[in-house]
């Protein structure tokens with residue numbers, strides 16, 4: 001069996017008296033699309049912050065393909081292949097969708113250090129390819145402030161893909177997205193990840209989406225992983241339905 005891509009062992013994080021992670025063991029396997037579910041405030045976002053280096057644990061370890069990244073800075077972790085898409089997409093609203101992507105591509109190529117021209121044809125082409133990948137090529141010239149929430153989320157995912165991640169972390173990818181847009185967004189996302197061989201973790205409150213798109217589900221409650229397995233099994237577990245799904 002292949003070693004996990006990300007391996008978390010004995011992780012503990014507290015904020016004041018709140019235990020956001022209380023001795024968590026969790027593996028993310030190569031190539032899977034893993035959902036994390038749990039009540040508000042149970043520690044799901046903290047897991048994303050830990051994996052990306054924004055929060056440091058008071059105990060435990062995090063390994064990426066066997067390399068200990070527990071003490072690494074966020075920037076170092078990004079370079080090693082972990083990217084996140086934010087719960088609230090961070091876009092420059094007064095710039096076009098293409099400009100936002102070109103900036104991300106150029107930055108990833110070392111634009112700050114090597115002065116890669118921001119508007120060079122190579123950068124433009126790579127940015128257009130990413131937009132095409134997420135189905136937004138037709139909106140390249142649109143100002144990002146004019147996008148629907150689904151469009152903003154897909155742009156944000158394209159920005160994260162510009163970092164060429166091996167592991168993509170998505171905090172509520174469909175939050176704020178209209179009901180009509182949710183399934184097309186997830187279909188597109190699942191296809192992009194599959195086509196590019198990117199492993200992904202998504203935090204989600206919509207159980208229909210979890211059941212339909214996740215390969216595996218991890219249930220987080222009060223800083224602990226309380227259940228995990230295939231969606232159909234986990235989402236029919238009476239304890240999960242009572243303590244987690246019932247309070248979402």
Ligand SMILES: Nc1ncnc2c1ncn2[C@@H]1O[C@H](COP(=O)(O)OP(=O)(O)OP(=O)(O)O)[C@@H](O)[C@H]1O
Nearest residue numbers: 015018019020038039040041042043044045046047
């Ligand atoms: N930087 C912080 N400072 C203080 N408390 C924090 C911080 N980050 C998280 N917490 C607290 O830790 C707990 C877990 O938070 P976290 O955001 O990880 O939960 P969550 O499961 O993602 O919640 P939600 O579903 O509402 O986004 C909460 O009680 C939260 O208030």
